Amino acid sequence: MSSLSTPAPSRSGTTSASAIPSASLGISFDGVEKRFGSLLALRGVSLEILPGEFVALLGPNGAGKTTLLRIAALLVTPTKGSIAFRGLSRVLDGPTRRQTEIVYGDPKPSIGMVAHNTLLYDELTAAENLWFFAQLYDLDDISRRVARALESCGLASRAGSIVRTFSRGMRQRLAIARALLHDPRLLLLDEPAAGLDRQGLAWLGETLARLRDSGTTVVMSTHARNESLDLATRAVSLAGGRIESDSGSGGDPRPLLAALRSEA
């Protein structure tokens, strides 16, 4: 059985209408299996990613990294198993225990993703793309957000340019800015360094460092070594749709990252 669930929160707080805040979002995969026709892309993956972790998802091409990220982004439904988000629910305490209410949130506004493709419209300008997605996410003060996003990715001077005229690196920077526009609590990155030049890689590293320090949960897949991997607090290696090794929460990811470095 495949399912999406939001686990029951712990009940706490005694003041009226108190909420349990959670800055970041965790995700757990329980026996997740994904089949595409005769191809079994994921074979019973069980993994718990805690809120605030920076996970480097390692593995060769075809290991199942993208499929796992797409399942986490709710774009693909697992054939078997389930996923659950942690940090979505809030407990609103009423005057009596009977009036206590548990509110489960929609995970979508809290998830950001940078995929293989840019997820941008080539016919729209950089600003129009960001404006469109800001509207869809019902964000406030859109002008300021869009200007800030363009400024941060170094494309403010090209705000009015059609995306089709951008280089691969510029598109990738805009794609990352788009994914961050709504301040996601869970950021999924599928080979985010692809197409970035040295300057772009430095910007990506700075951006991810800031996100890690702010407590955003980051899951970043890569099959090649890049500087951003040094930010990882945990490394998980996939091979043939299975978890091959996991440094664990609070463990040392460096041996796994070093193995990737030696492979590269």
Next chain:
Amino acid sequence: MTTARAAAIVLTKELRMEFRARELLSTTVVFALVIVVLFSFAFDPTAGESRRYGPGLLWIAFLFAGSLMLNPSFAREQANQTLDALRMAPVSPFAILLGKMLANFIFMAVSEAILVPVFAVLYNISIGGIVGRLALVLALGTVGLVVAGTVFSAIAAHARMRELLLPLLLLPILAPLLIAAVEATASLFAEQPALDRAWLAFLAGFDIVFLTASWLLCDFLLEE
């Protein structure tokens, strides 16, 4: 966010992209005009013949134009996987469908507004006294065409041979709609024009059924 607001955001994006690229409208209008003009030269119809064959011809032109226009509706979301970005946004999948349906309806309505006067001139049909009633029939027929077409465009978007698949899926489904639209149009093109309410009700029913079905099935329609 309400479904109407999200649909309006998607609609605005669709209109902006189309008026910048001018891909769909120009090709569709030219294609439909070519059909109507070619048939008028091929048959050189009298007014009586036009009343008999005109409605069918007009709706065939709309159908071909529609299938040409509706295919890219979701297919162009595949280019950079922007459909994934839409699906990840916290809006109802029906809002995405509805925004695209509204955009397609506007494109079709513009095409029809250009095509119908040309058709009237070439086929010697006076539409002066029936403009309002003809607009009602065209609107109801176009809603059905656009709703079913957008739904099947979403279904075909993931297929490899989507250009071939969409007409194959769409034409049998649209057969009842086309029959009703042709009959309702024929009653207006008659020497004594009259609005056939039975066919009009059928068109409205078709629209409601397909719109309801797309609302109920929208979660599955946009899935990979």
